[in-house]
Amino acid sequence: MEIYKMKDYEDVSKKAASFIIKDLILKPNLILGLATGSSPLGLYRNLIEAYEDDIISFKDVMTFNLDEYIGIPRDHPQSYFSFMHEHLFRHIDIDEANINIPNNDLDQLDKLAMEYDERLFGHQRDIQILGIGSNGHIGFNEPGTPLGNETFVVELNDQTRRDNARFFGSFDDVPKYAITMGIKNIMYSKKIVLIASGKHKAEAVYKMVYGDIDKQVPASILQLHPDCRVVVDEAAASLLRMDGNYKNF
Ligand code: F6R
Secondary structure, eight states: OEEEEESSHHHHHHHHHHHHHHHHHHOTTOEEEEOOSSTTHHHHHHHHHHHHTTSOOOTTOEEEESEEEESSOTTSTTSHHHHHHHHTGGGSOOOGGGEEOOOOOGGGHHHHHHHHHHHHHHSOEEEEEEOOOTTSOBTTBOTTSOTTOOSEEEEOOHHHHHHHHHHHSSGGGSOSEEEEOOHHHHHSEEEEEEEEOSGGGHHHHHHHHHSOOBTTBGGGGGGGOTTEEEEEETTTTTTOOSOSSEEEO
């Protein structure tokens, strides 16, 4: 793991974007794993800017999103399908056919999870972008889920639903289930760039970096990934010691 400690969220976003922009210039048909939530918003803004400045194109890029809620339609404003179109896809030249987001159709979830897995194993991600939950989840791999999981349906825990209530107006409106890449899918990526900002992430970041590898802190598995970059602001890094693979910007 390499830790990039940045001053604030703006610098976190720029640094994370710089990794993607560099690789995309070298490999225009990059396969990108994408996350939703607050953490990658600044990164996506930086990618859009680089696209508008003609530095990069997404014409040949293929994307795979980590997860999607179950129980709300794809056109619901808070679905991750809507989120990705709103905050990234509608601003860039990506081919809609190259966008992959887990389908949440209730009637055929098992089949859809298997199909998503097949596509994921056929298209190893060059870079996987991740956020981290305040409970240490990545994707929607909640504490306690087996670390060998492939794409599966998960019951969201209360902490995650409380954290995400800000998008829905109330806790009760937050879906109870989601479909998510498993840890095995996430680890099957050449590079991982994890973004975290804010004091509320400091404990999860600390446990991810220095804790035991433990299914109660799913992000701790990333210690075993050969190229995982953790880009954090000062608040999220506040419990980290200044040693090891530490880059202070
Ligand atoms: C989102 C995802 C989640 C979030 C995490 C952090 O696709 O898979 O793991 O990355 O819940 O969310 P934010 O960034 O909103 O704090």
